[in-house]
Amino acid sequence: MTFSGWILALCLVALEGERHAAHAEEGASSERNCSSVPPYLPPTAVNTTLRLLQLRAAMKPHNISAYIIPGTDAHLSEYIAPYDARLAWMSGFSGSAGTAVVTQDKAVLWTDSRYWVQAERQMDCNWELERDGNITNWLIKETKEGDEVGFDPFLFSVDTFAAYKTKLAPAKRVLTSIPDNLVDEIWSERPPLPPDSLTRLPDEFIGVTWQNKVDQIRGQMMDNPYKPTALLLSALDETAWLFNLRGNDIPFNPFFYSYTLLTFDKIWLFVHTERVTEELKVYLNSSCDTLHCVQLLNYDSVREHLMKYLEEPGVRVWVGTEYTNQALYELITPEGKLLQSTYSPVLTTKAVKVDTEQRILREAHVRKHTTYPSKETARQLRVDEMYLVDSGGQYLDGTTDITRTVHWGKPTALQKDAFTRVLKGNIEISRTIFPAGTKGVNIEMLGRRALWEVGLNYGHGTGHGVGNYFGVHEWPVGFQSNNIPFQEGMFTSIEPGYYKENDFGIRIEDIALARSIKTEHGNNYLTFETVSLVPYDRKLINTTILSLEQLVWLDSYYRVIREKVGPELKSQGLTEVYDWMIENTQPFLTDGASAVVASMSPLLLGEQAI
Numbered sequence: 001m002t003f004s005g006w007i008l009a010l011c012l013v014a015l016e017g018e019r020h021a022a023h024a025e026e027g028a029s030s031e032r033n034c035s036s037v038p039p040y041l042p043p044t045a046v047n048t049t050l051r052l053l054q055l056r057a058a059m060k061p062h063n064i065s066a067y068i069i070p071g072t073d074a075h076l077s078e079y080i081a082p083y084d085a086r087l088a089w090m091s092g093f094s095g096s097a098g099t100a101v102v103t104q105d106k107a108v109l110w111t112d113s114r115y116w117v118q119a120e121r122q123m124d125c126n127w128e129l130e131r132d133g134n135i136t137n138w139l140i141k142e143t144k145e146g147d148e149v150g151f152d153p154f155l156f157s158v159d160t161f162a163a164y165k166t167k168l169a170p171a172k173r174v175l176t177s178i179p180d181n182l183v184d185e186i187w188s189e190r191p192p193l194p195p196d197s198l199t200r201l202p203d204e205f206i207g208v209t210w211q212n213k214v215d216q217i218r219g220q221m222m223d224n225p226y227k228p229t230a231l232l233l234s235a236l237d238e239t240a241w242l243f244n245l246r247g248n249d250i251p252f253n254p255f256f257y258s259y260t261l262l263t264f265d266k267i268w269l270f271v272h273t274e275r276v277t278e279e280l281k282v283y284l285n286s287s288c289d290t291l292h293c294v295q296l297l298n299y300d301s302v303r304e305h306l307m308k309y310l311e312e313p314g315v316r317v318w319v320g321t322e323y324t325n326q327a328l329y330e331l332i333t334p335e336g337k338l339l340q341s342t343y344s345p346v347l348t349t350k351a352v353k354v355d356t357e358q359r360i361l362r363e364a365h366v367r368k369h370t371t372y373p374s375k376e377t378a379r380q381l382r383v384d385e386m387y388l389v390d391s392g393g394q395y396l397d398g399t400t401d402i403t404r405t406v407h408w409g410k411p412t413a414l415q416k417d418a419f420t421r422v423l424k425g426n427i428e429i430s431r432t433i434f435p436a437g438t439k440g441v442n443i444e445m446l447g448r449r450a451l452w453e454v455g456l457n458y459g460h461g462t463g464h465g466v467g468n469y470f471g472v473h474e475w476p477v478g479f480q481s482n483n484i485p486f487q488e489g490m491f492t493s494i495e496p497g498y499y500k501e502n503d504f505g506i507r508i509e510d511i512a513l514a515r516s517i518k519t520e521h522g523n524n525y526l527t528f529e530t531v532s533l534v535p536y537d538r539k540l541i542n543t544t545i546l547s548l549e550q551l552v553w554l555d556s557y558y559r560v561i562r563e564k565v566g567p568e569l570k571s572q573g574l575t576e577v578y579d580w581m582i583e584n585t586q587p588f589l590t591d592g593a594s595a596v597v598a599s600m601s602p603l604l605l606g607e608q609a610i
């Protein structure tokens with residue numbers, strides 16, 4: 001078994017009473033009080049006095065009045081390595097979303113409401129927490145006309161930079177790019193980079209060789225009417241995908257720090273070269289005679305190397321702006337040397353899984369059902385609560401992400417009603433049939449409709465792409481307006497939910513594959529095949545709210561679970577789990593009822609792709 005050794009994020013989140021439980025603990029969970037004398041600081045608060053003193057000193061030679069500290073890395077990664085946790089080190093706040101600004105007399109953190117309690121527990125009284133308002137307004141208020149606001153361009157996306165500039169320039173505040181990070185200058189005991197060597201995917205998990213991928217991407221460069229001469233890859237999953245390589249720099253994500261600059265006859269790979277083993281060098285240079293020669297360059301030399309490339313006459317560099325940082329983007333001048341699209345051709349190509357990838361990702365979901373999560377972070381659970389378990393794993397063949405909500409006591413009428421409506425939403429998206437090329441945003445409301453009917457809703461997106469031993473949240477697939485249209489071979493999560501503040505939370509998340517389906521009159525239509533194979537909690541389903549078509553869908557899904565997961569459980573001797581699975585996948589409809597529906601409406605039932 002290729003289980004890579006960890007469970008991503010087993011969160012037993014019982015939304016009800018989380019706060020309550022937290023307050024019951026002593027000290028560790030209390031919030032700071034900066035208005036008491038002396039200020040009250042919980043043991044979880046970090047003393048930032050010295051750090052701020054040093055940072056302010058480091059700001060002085062740059063003549064900046066304020067310094068912006070984002071919480072991301074140079075690849076605009078969703079999850080970052082401890083090596084890049086500058087915001088956490090400076091402020092004490094370790095939440096995954098936030099931005100700080102430091103001036104000579106203030107230090108302020110912005111984060112969203114999910115993290116306010118955590119920030120009040122982790123920050124000392126040197127820091128202010130801004131709950132409302134936005135950074136640019138604050139900067140204008142706290143600085144004078146002509147003042148410079150410093151930032152590390154490696155930590156700014158092209159769009160973020162543009163958003164700041166749009167607001168600050170008219171107010172005559174100058175954004176000053178400082179490529180050498182000021183926090184790094186003073187960061188004592190900075191966590192080192194993991195020393196691990198890079199690895200290549202085993203042959204059986206490679207859908208397309210890296211040489212063929214390079215050819216394919218060069219083909220897209222060739223076909224592009226703006227005639228780029230090079231493609232710059234900045235997102236970590238872009239380079240990892242292109243070369244079928246994996247690493248271990250980012251917790252829970254098998255990525256390594258890297259950039260790639262690809263031309264029609266050269267391939268420059270920027271990595272920490274000491275991590276490339278002799279074996280990998282051979283792997284990367286086995287077809288050197290056919291325009292597939294990989295030149296390894298040091299990760300830190302990317303800016304310098306790109307600058308040199310741009311000095312050549314007639315060059316034009318293609319970048320996907322979504323993941324390119326400002327430090328590289330700002331080098332590509334004049335405009336004639338730049339070709340930009342939101343996503344690089346690697347991201348859009350990668351979004352469509354080839355046959356091998358589809359097959360192994362499916363198989364990973366069958367196996368995954370049989371690996372049971374171990375409890376790591378848990379508080380005492382009560383039988384009268386609702387539990388939302390969002391769990392996932394990285395396997396060499398695939399990445400899984402699934403959420404089930406269960407109740408171990410007697411659910412209330414509202415809990416049942418809401419759960420069933422969330423389930424209806426999940427089923428409606430899963431069984432919908434749509435023309436290839438439809439944008440997710442145009443089917444997203446199917447996931448909300450049953451909730452809207454009774455005045456309920458949820459405040460998050462409805463799904464995201466997922467990779468093969470890759471990112472759990474793989475852009476640009478999904479149901480938001482900035483996601484790309486669905487094509488056959490894309491995997492997405494489908495995850496409607498409902499959350500009642502301080503009471504309970506519901507989410508039902510499955511991974512599904514977009515695949516073609518025959519329709520009576522048209523060609524090139526798609527539907528979803530659900531590849532996550534775990535039954536839903538029957539106790540929470542009110543079948544009278546489900547339509548006949550939804551019940552038929554459920555029954556056919558449950559049949560697939562039995563057929564695919566059953567033999568796997570048996571072969572592993574997991575009798576108890578097998579019995580549980582059988583009991584929980586009993587059909588909802590009698591055979592007669594399904595037959596009637598099937599004859600009434602063959603199209604709606606699809607030949608369900610599952």
Ligand SMILES: *[C@@H]1O[C@H](CO)[C@@H](O)[C@H](O)[C@H]1NC(C)=O
Pocket residue numbers: 033034035036037
């Ligand atoms: C903080 O301390 C002040 C002064 O002792 C007190 O009045 C206030 O209630 C405290 N705030 C909180 C949130 O405990």
Ligand SMILES: *[C@@H]1O[C@H](CO)[C@@H](O)[C@H](O)[C@H]1NC(C)=O
Pocket residue numbers: 041047048049050
């Ligand atoms: C924080 O550290 C500074 C400098 O190291 C020290 O002077 C100060 O007393 C500390 N503050 C608290 C609240 O412990």
Ligand SMILES: *[C@@H]1O[C@H](CO)[C@@H](O)[C@H](O)[C@H]1NC(C)=O
Pocket residue numbers: 134135136137163167
């Ligand atoms: C900040 O607020 C201003 C005015 O209220 C608004 O125009 C601007 O779009 C906001 N900026 C961001 C980044 O939200």
Ligand SMILES: *[C@@H]1O[C@H](CO)[C@@H](O)[C@H](O)[C@H]1NC(C)=O
Pocket residue numbers: 063065146147148
């Ligand atoms: C430093 O910044 C101030 C504005 O805060 C500006 O007036 C001055 O010209 C700057 N000095 C240098 C050397 O750039």
Ligand SMILES: *[C@@H]1O[C@H](CO)[C@@H](O)[C@H](O)[C@H]1NC(C)=O
Pocket residue numbers: 281282284285288293294295296
């Ligand atoms: C591949 O071979 C070329 C030409 O000999 C060499 O310059 C390059 O460094 C080699 N690359 C790797 C990854 O070993």
Ligand SMILES: *[C@@H]1O[C@H](CO)[C@@H](O)[C@H](O)[C@H]1NC(C)=O
Pocket residue numbers: 413416542543544545
């Ligand atoms: C199921 O839903 C129907 C229709 O909303 C409702 O009348 C009934 O009380 C619900 N049953 C249960 C057991 O909650």
